[in-house]
Amino acid sequence: MTLENMAVKVYRLNKKxxxxxxxxxxxxxxxxxxSLDRDMTLPPGGYKCIPTGIIISLPAGYEAQVRPRSGLxxxxxxxxLNTPGTVDxxxxxxIMVILVNHGKKPLILKNGxxxxxxxxxxxxxxxxxxxxxxxxxxxxxxxxxxxxxTGE
Numbered sequence: 001m002t003l004e005n006m007a008v009k010v011y012r013l014n015k016k017x018x019x020x021x022x023x024x025x026x027x028x029x030x031x032x033x034x035s036l037d038r039d040m041t042l043p044p045g046g047y048k049c050i051p052t053g054i055i056i057s058l059p060a061g062y063e064a065q066v067r068p069r070s071g072l073x074x075x076x077x078x079x080x081l082n083t084p085g086t087v088d089x090x091x092x093x094x095i096m097v098i099l100v101n102h103g104k105k106p107l108i109l110k111n112g113x114x115x116x117x118x119x120x121x122x123x124x125x126x127x128x129x130x131x132x133x134x135x136x137x138x139x140x141x142x143x144x145x146x147x148x149x150t151g152e
Contacts, residue, residue: 006059008120013094014053017112029067029117032097036111047081047100050115058089058120065119066097072115077103080116087118 010019014035023031034040035053042048058064066085072078081098097116101107109115131137 006062006120009057011055012053013051013055014111017053020052020054020118027117029119031069031114032066032095032116032118034109034111034113034115036109039111040109042078042099042101042107042109044077044101044104044106047098050097050099050109052095052097052115054095055092056087056095057092058087060089061123061125062089063087063121063123064095065121066095067117067119069114069117072107076105076107077101078107084119089123 012019017033017035020030020032022029032052032054035051040048040050056064064087066080066083066087068079068083078099078101081100085098087095095118099109099115
């Protein structure tokens with residue numbers, strides 16, 4: 001199954017908002033809309049869980065990654081707090097987006113506002129097993145080099 005022919009079922013809890021969609025032919029992410037009964041203020045330094053008004057059905061072996069929109073980040077300093085947020089293939093609740101305001105001004109969120117994007121990605125399952133000794137973990141050239149190990 002490829003992304004070109006995979007269908008994702010969507011149920012809209014909020015029929016006033018459009019279906020999530022790609023905003024251009026080459027877009028990787030499907031835009032998600034806020035589903036709000038009234039305007040909501042996201043203060044500087046604050047974060048809130050924003051409903052999208054949709055429930056999706058993903059096939060096994062796929063996930064939906066909820067990512068920030070670059071326009072909100074650039075213009076308002078607003079991003080997705082747990083980016084990327086993961087929607088598992090067996091989740092059937094409403095998709096929610098945790099937005100955080102790193103900007104200097106409050107952001108007024110309105111119903112139907114594009115707040116995030118969702119990328120559908122294949123997930124590989126692995127077998128996890130414990131080894132008896134650290135030496136059983138393969139060494140690499142990088143090995144234990146962590147944050148900033150290659151310089152700034």
